[in-house]
């Protein structure tokens with residue numbers, strides 16, 4: 001961090017609001033599930049937090065999954081930014097959870113142990129079991145991905161593989177907008193955001209393991225003119241943030 005340099009750019013990020021499968025505590029990944037009532041409210045609250053701080057946006061980036069898109073729409077509505085262009089890419093999708101998608105996290109921990117589930121959820125480079133390529137849930141059968149070569153579509157992803165998918169989008173699509181002087185909003189997912197945060201905050205593979213991002217809470221990265229990170233912060237206080245991060249961490253434990 002180089003706190004003495006001048007802030008030239010600010011990027012606001014947010015994880016989507018609570019989804020139906022967050023509520024049911026199921027591994028979600030690329031499964032395209034909508035928001036709960038609470039998730040819709042969280043999107044609105046995220047918009048209010050952003051509006052109170054006076055952030056303005058010129059462009060937004062999100063995934064092709066509706067929980068992120070609906071959250072972005074909620075934020076754009078609350079902050080009166082209906083007019084800005086929105087770019088959607090599978091590169092900002094959640095990490096693909098392979099064969100775990102759909103399973104309850106606490107039940108999976110009761111069956112395989114908390115430690116195994118922590119490895120699947122948070123290890124850096126150990127992916128969960130793969131989906132068969134013939135499985136009807138495989139992204140190659142989803143028309144959302146019909147313009148992505150089959151060889152680029154995941155059957156499962158570790159955080160490392162997610163980073164390999166997400167960071168090219170950060171550099172090529174988001175950084176170019178920031179460097180043009182645009183104010184950028186990014187709404188994505190727990191692990192696609194962890195991928196960017198790991199890079200931006202220079203976290204080690206061990207540090208990122210214990211780092212969780214709560215639903216619907218905006219956070220900000222400040223950069224100098226060369227896109228060096230100067231500072232980052234959430235738009236809620238430290239104590240509330242800790243409690244919410246703890247909640248996410250505990251989702252993978254047998255009850």
Ligand SMILES: O=C(O)[C@@H](CO)OP(=O)(O)O
Pocket residue numbers: 022026027028029030094095097121190191248251252
């Ligand atoms: O299930 C998922 O896709 C993600 C985000 O909700 O969960 P986790 O926090 O376990 O990586």
